[in-house]
Amino acid sequence: MSLIYFKLGILSLFCLFCTSGYCQRNPEAIEKLIANCVEKAMAASVYMIEYDTLKNTVQDGIGEESGFSGVVVSEAGHILTASHAAMPNQVYQIRFPDGSRHIAVGLGRIGIQDKGMDFDMAMVKIIKPGKWPFAMMAPAKELRINQPVISISYPGAFFKQMPNVRYGRISDIDLSDGFIESSAKMEPGDSGGPLFDQYGRVVGVHSWIKEKEDQNYDVPVDHFLKYWTALNVAKDYAALPVADTLPAEVAPMKVIPVPALEDLAVISAKNLQSVVMLSSARGGQQVPILGTLIDYGNASYIISKSTMVFNNPLLKIGDRNVAVQVVKRDRENDLVLLKNNERLYRGIKIKPEVKNPELKIKDLGKILVTALPKDSTKVGVLSAVYTDIPLVSSMGYLGAAAQYADGKITLNRIGKESTAAYLKPKDQVTKINGVTVHTASDYDKEFAKYIAGDSISLDIVREGNPMQFNVYLEGQPTVRHVSFDYAGGRSDRSDGFKNILIQDAAVKADECGSPVFNSTGDFYGINISRRSRTSSIIMPIVTLAEFLKTYIKHKNIFR
Incomplete structure (x- = not known):
């Protein structure tokens, strides 16, 4: 215990420029804050799954989606996670973001209610001795309403090596029920994952959610510190064990509340005008979807989500609905290209030789702005860069x-x-x-x-x-769980994409097709699907350009 607090003391000497209050007004400062946290903390964020060491494989009956998250908090390999995910003496395979895999075993578990307070804590420890990457911890008494927090964990909607990054703010620090509340979104698979403060310190461990997307609950790290000795014993506790006597705390680090991202993000009138409203006939219903106006060559086009554009598509211009023509579809990337004879606002200019933005791990947390009709926006952060999502939920379902x-x-x-x-x-x-x-x-x-x-x-x-x-054909049905109760639900075609970007903005399924920009107005691509409670998928600009080039080439051949 003393080692942990000593290192917290050393960390308290470090100060980010954001503590000056500058970040309260500047999107770039928020992005820098998140990037600093990711740099310090990502290496300690791990994925865990039950493992059979005799067969050297995942335990029988356990699917890859059944794993959960955790965070290494000591050089010796102690991992904090949730009691509803881990069990004492259970063997786990631990996967770090760099792809390395190691064997660990479950230690103590405290999953009980006591005096109106819920406890959802478990500890796992890597078996092999070593000097493991780890994150420091910070007590909940340092938390402030609206302070920034960052989630780095492994949502179950994805099957990939790297965790997703999500951003939020603290919304409730009343710990009488045993939990911190924040707007950093989580879903199944995130259980046990870490919630970090701006300095990359663990302040909470992901536990549960409510229906609203901004209601996410974490176990304060104080509880783990308080029962550290008990959690190091492989036992499933039926009552609260004896608590540790904690050493005196070091001087707290300065934390500055920040505005909501929506209050920071700025988007130009030109970019706002690039989003259009579409509808089309499916059976006896008109199905709405958005589209993005694109200038390519000497012509204007609309690009949208193919599986949401059906028969006789219409474009809304003012109070009128104008017929538009589907000129090409791309089944692999779920894109549709439409054209009409009306003169529209100038769209986003795409050149044939355009390249995707160069985005790496250091860019996770960049603020992204989605343009919506009526001069509105949705704002989130970049959660993952250029990754593939295998076809799982979007396999055709007849019902x-x-x-x-x-x-x-x-x-x-x-x-x-x-x-x-x-x-x-x-x-x-x-x-x-x-x-x-x-x-x-x-x-x-x-x-x-x-x-x-x-x-x-x-x-x-x-x-x-x-x-x-x-x-x-629809997408595969979802299970009955609060994580699927978010507004608009999952897109029917939500996966089976290559080289896409992921953001944490709450883009509804019928808001797909809309354009996405960074905080300085650069075009990144279009929202192609709402994948899960924590994520929306962006089809990047190069894929759009290739789609347009293919159409132009085909048109010229048969002209």
Whole structure:
């Protein structure tokens, strides 16, 4: 314990320029603050999963998405995490952001209620002796309302080596219920992950959330310090153990509250005018989505999210709805290119030789501004740079289960909210998009070809009568959990993208297609999906340029 506080004392000599109050008014200062935290703390933020050392693999029955987060807080390899994620004596594989993997074992666990206070604490320790990268800790009494905090952990919506960065502010420091509240968003997979202050010190450990995206709750690190000795024993405590006597605290470091990002971010009128409102017909409904006005060559185009643009698309200009034409779609990147004959505001100019912004780990936390209609914006920070998201949630989903019996494939269950609600149990499926299916294996093989947003034909026989339907495939259904209750929900096509950027802004699914800029007005790309509670996905500018170049080249060939 004394070693930990001694190093906190040394750290208190260090001071960031932000403590002058300058960062209260300057977006660049906030970005510098986050970058400094990431530089100091990311190396200590780890991903953990149950591991079988005899088979040298993840434990049977455990999927990659079942892992959780933690933070190393000592050179000897002590890791803080949440009691609802870890168990005593359980073996874990620990993965650091640099890709190195090591074996650790669960120690103490305190997951109880006592006198109206919840405790959600566990400790894990790396088995191999070493000098591990670690983060220092800071007591909750130093926290201030609206002070900046940074989350660096591993949300379950992603399968990647590096953690995501998220930014927020402290909103409640009343610890009577046992938790700190902040707007730094979390979701399943983040459990046990660290919440850092501006100096890269751990102030809390991720525990739970409420429905609103700005309601996120962390265990204050004080609790871990108070029960440090008990947590070093591999025991699942049924009652609060004996607390440690803590040494006198060092002088607190100066913390300055900061405004919300929305109050700092500035966007030009020209960039605000680059977003447009679209709608299109799906069945009997008009589906809204946004688009970005692009100038390329000597022409203007609109780029949007393909799986949200259906039949007879319309562009809203003032009080009018004007027909626009779909001229090209890109299934892989979920892009659609539209054109109309109306004279529009000048759009964002893209040149054929454009390059993506050079973004690295040091750039995580850069402020990003999404332009929305009616001169409004959504503001977040850069969470991850140029990464791939495998196709998982966006595999095509019909919403109807099938069985194979008596040489026939028949539907036996139809989802109530499925787009296939007009199908009926006992319908016999004979063809999928023109391909004859004879067995359950044929059925599964054919559906595996399609992703959310695809429209396919389905041939069936109902009570002896052949019929054909056109079916729009949705994304895989979400489980019932508060982490999926955010406004607008997940995009049907939310993954299966390459070389994308991730931000933590709360962009709704029907706000995709909108343009994204950095704090100085540079165009980064368009929002292509709302992936999860903590993240929206940006399709970068080079991918947009390649899409446009392909269209122009094809048009010239067949002119």
